[in-house]
Amino acid sequence: MADTDVMDETVEHLHLAGCKNVAPVLNRVGDKWSMLIVMVLATGSRRFNELKREIDGISQRMLTRSLRGLERDGLVNRTVTPSIPPRVDYKLTELGESIREPVKALGDWAIEHIDCIRAAQERYDAREED
Template sequence: MSLRRQSLRFSELKRGIDGISQRMLTLTLRNLERDGLVTRTVTPSIPPRVDYELTAMGHSLAEPVEALGTWAFRHIDRIAGAQARYDAGEP
């Protein structure tokens, strides 16, 4: 969702995602690039500039992902309750 409006550098993406490690963000971006959802552009400079942006297919996925996020926030209390019951060994 961070890339929905504009391309961003790696550091900008990392700052915008609470609690993600550099390694996990790198792996996630590589997988999104592999899947054709994100493009990676390297601009030769010192240090090299690397920008990420959504492809057309990535943009087409943004609306369903946003809907899923909205649903999750709406049900966060029920999800937390289900997790607590599961962790306590309740059916």
């Protein structure tokens, strides 16, 4: 086996291991609801019901799950203020703030290319119907 073959296998193995390690994070940041939550929290902290009102279509269960996942990943901070009823605020952590620009860039890209994407989907669907 040539040295370049061994090197290629090593690089491929490291790449696959890296992808495997990064996959859970990409699943979180690629999640529809999580990114909408990040986009809303990018403008400031919110209470649970404020988030629910601002994110059209999200269920209470999905908002709870998404917030817990974002908190677990260190992107969102949950602060409970003792009162009656207790006040719970959510805001982006420093790590969460660091994802604002990539999320915005992806959103801008989607807006810029939505017509091309829809046209491609229509062409694909038309081929599949034949």
